[in-house]
Amino acid sequence: MPGRNHLFVPGPTNIPDAILNAMHVPMEDHRRPDFPELIKPLLEDLKKIFRTEAGQCFIFPATGTAGWEIALTNTLSPGDKVLAYRFGQFSHLWIDLARRIGLEVECVEVPWGQGVPLDRLEQRLEADSAHEIKALLICHNETATGVTSDLAGVRRALDAAKHPALFLVDGVSSVASLDFRLDEWGIDVGLAGSQKGFMLPAGLALLAFSPKALAARHRAKCRRGFLDIQDHIAQNADGYFPYTPSIPLLYGLRKAIDLLLEEGLEQVYARHARLAEGVRRAVAAWGLKLCAQEPKWYSDTVSAILVPEGFDARDVMHCAYHRYHLSLGAGLGELAGKVFRIGHLGDLNELMLASAITGTEMALRDCGIPVTPGSGIAAAAEYWRETAPPLAPRR
Structure with a gap:
C-alpha cells in the first residue's frame, strides 16, 4: 500500500x-x-x-x-x-x-x-x-x-x-x-x-x-x-x-x-491539553458526544467518541483502516460497538493529529453518520491556530 x-x-x-x-x-x-x-x-x-x-x-x-x-x-x-x-x-x-x-x-x-x-x-x-x-x-x-x-x-x-x-x-x-x-x-x-x-x-x-x-x-x-x-x-x-x-x-x-x-514536563502536559481540546472541538462540530460525561472528566490523552444510535463504531474503524489507512481505538467491554477512540498522546503535533481528524471525518460520512464535510478539522484547526505560541521573529 x-x-x-x-x-x-x-x-x-x-x-x-x-x-x-x-x-x-x-x-x-x-x-x-x-x-x-x-x-x-x-x-x-x-x-x-x-x-x-x-x-x-x-x-x-x-x-x-x-x-x-x-x-x-x-x-x-x-x-x-x-x-x-x-x-x-x-x-x-x-x-x-x-x-x-x-x-x-x-x-x-x-x-x-x-x-x-x-x-x-x-x-x-x-x-x-x-x-x-x-x-x-x-x-x-x-x-x-x-x-x-x-x-x-x-x-x-x-x-x-x-x-x-x-x-x-x-x-x-x-x-x-x-x-x-x-x-x-x-x-x-x-x-x-x-x-x-x-x-x-x-x-x-x-x-x-x-x-x-x-x-x-x-x-x-x-x-x-x-x-x-x-x-x-x-x-x-x-x-x-x-x-x-x-x-x-x-x-x-x-x-x-x-x-x-x-521539552519540560509542564510543556508536555500543556501540549497534550491543547491538542486534546482540538479533538474535542472536532467532535462537537460533528454533532457527536464523548463518553466522558462532564468536562471535569475529559482526558487529554484519549477521546472515546459515541456513535449515534443505530450505528456501529466498529464499522467506522473498519472503514478508517481499510480505506484511509487510519488505526482508531476500539470500544472495549461494555462499550464495544458504541464508541471508537482517538488516541492523542506521546509524540504528536497539530498536523499529525489533523490527519486523524480528517480520516475519521471521512470514515464517519462513509458509514452514513451525518457529519458536515470539513466541520471537524475546521473547528480543530481554528482552535490550534488561535492558541498557537507566538512566532519567533523572522531572520
Missing part, C-alpha cells in the same frame, strides 16, 4: 525517529563493568517523570498489566481488603487481577463515562473506622472511556478521613503525558507502561514506590517471584538487574526521558 498507516490508538503510540535510532544497537553484555553507567542515571531520571524525590523507581521487562500485579503483591497480603472503583475496562481488569491473587475487593460500580466520586470515597473512608481497607486502587486515566480522575482529590479524601490506606495508581495512559505528582499527591505506587507517553514499544513496566510502599514489602505475604521488587532493590543498587533486561528498550527509555525533560 502506498504511504503509511496512521496510528491513533491510545497505545502503542508513535515512536520518534530519535528513539528508534537509540534502540538500534548491537547486543551488549548486561553484566559488563560499565553497564551501571547507563542504568543508575536512568533510574534516577525516571524519578523525575514520576515527580518523586523520596521514592524509588523500578524497570521490569513486562507490561502495564504486570505493573498492576507488582503494585499489589509487593505491598499486600492474601485476604487484605482493597477499595476500587469500576468505571471502564482497565479498572475492571485490575479489579479482576486483584481477586485472582487472593485479595478481597470492595468494588464500587460507577457509570462508564465518570471517574472516582470523591464525595462517596471520603464518606466510605470515614466509615472505615477500623481501617480494614488496606489500599485504594485508582485508575488515573481510564483509557477505555477517556476519563481522567482527580488524584489530588483522592489524596484530600484520604487525609480528611485520616485513613492510612495505601494509594495505588494505574498511570499507564497518564504518566509522561498528564500531570502526575507522586510525592505531592501522596501516591504510594504509580505504574506506567512503555508504549504510551514514553513513546516506546510495549515491553517495560515502569513503577515508582513511595517509602511507605517500600516498607510495606516487608509484611506483604502475597506470593511473588519474577515480580518481586526486592530482587531489583538488591541488584539496582549496583546498576544491574536480577535477570536479563531488554537492552534496546533501555536505550530507548534513556532517549525518551531525555526528550521529555528537554
Whole structure:
C-alpha cells in the first residue's frame, strides 16, 4: 500500500525517529563493568517523570498489566481488603487481577463515562473506622472511556478521613503525558507502561514506590517471584538487574526521558491539553458526544467518541483502516460497538493529529453518520491556530 498507516490508538503510540535510532544497537553484555553507567542515571531520571524525590523507581521487562500485579503483591497480603472503583475496562481488569491473587475487593460500580466520586470515597473512608481497607486502587486515566480522575482529590479524601490506606495508581495512559505528582499527591505506587507517553514499544513496566510502599514489602505475604521488587532493590543498587533486561528498550527509555525533560514536563502536559481540546472541538462540530460525561472528566490523552444510535463504531474503524489507512481505538467491554477512540498522546503535533481528524471525518460520512464535510478539522484547526505560541521573529 502506498504511504503509511496512521496510528491513533491510545497505545502503542508513535515512536520518534530519535528513539528508534537509540534502540538500534548491537547486543551488549548486561553484566559488563560499565553497564551501571547507563542504568543508575536512568533510574534516577525516571524519578523525575514520576515527580518523586523520596521514592524509588523500578524497570521490569513486562507490561502495564504486570505493573498492576507488582503494585499489589509487593505491598499486600492474601485476604487484605482493597477499595476500587469500576468505571471502564482497565479498572475492571485490575479489579479482576486483584481477586485472582487472593485479595478481597470492595468494588464500587460507577457509570462508564465518570471517574472516582470523591464525595462517596471520603464518606466510605470515614466509615472505615477500623481501617480494614488496606489500599485504594485508582485508575488515573481510564483509557477505555477517556476519563481522567482527580488524584489530588483522592489524596484530600484520604487525609480528611485520616485513613492510612495505601494509594495505588494505574498511570499507564497518564504518566509522561498528564500531570502526575507522586510525592505531592501522596501516591504510594504509580505504574506506567512503555508504549504510551514514553513513546516506546510495549515491553517495560515502569513503577515508582513511595517509602511507605517500600516498607510495606516487608509484611506483604502475597506470593511473588519474577515480580518481586526486592530482587531489583538488591541488584539496582549496583546498576544491574536480577535477570536479563531488554537492552534496546533501555536505550530507548534513556532517549525518551531525555526528550521529555528537554521539552519540560509542564510543556508536555500543556501540549497534550491543547491538542486534546482540538479533538474535542472536532467532535462537537460533528454533532457527536464523548463518553466522558462532564468536562471535569475529559482526558487529554484519549477521546472515546459515541456513535449515534443505530450505528456501529466498529464499522467506522473498519472503514478508517481499510480505506484511509487510519488505526482508531476500539470500544472495549461494555462499550464495544458504541464508541471508537482517538488516541492523542506521546509524540504528536497539530498536523499529525489533523490527519486523524480528517480520516475519521471521512470514515464517519462513509458509514452514513451525518457529519458536515470539513466541520471537524475546521473547528480543530481554528482552535490550534488561535492558541498557537507566538512566532519567533523572522531572520
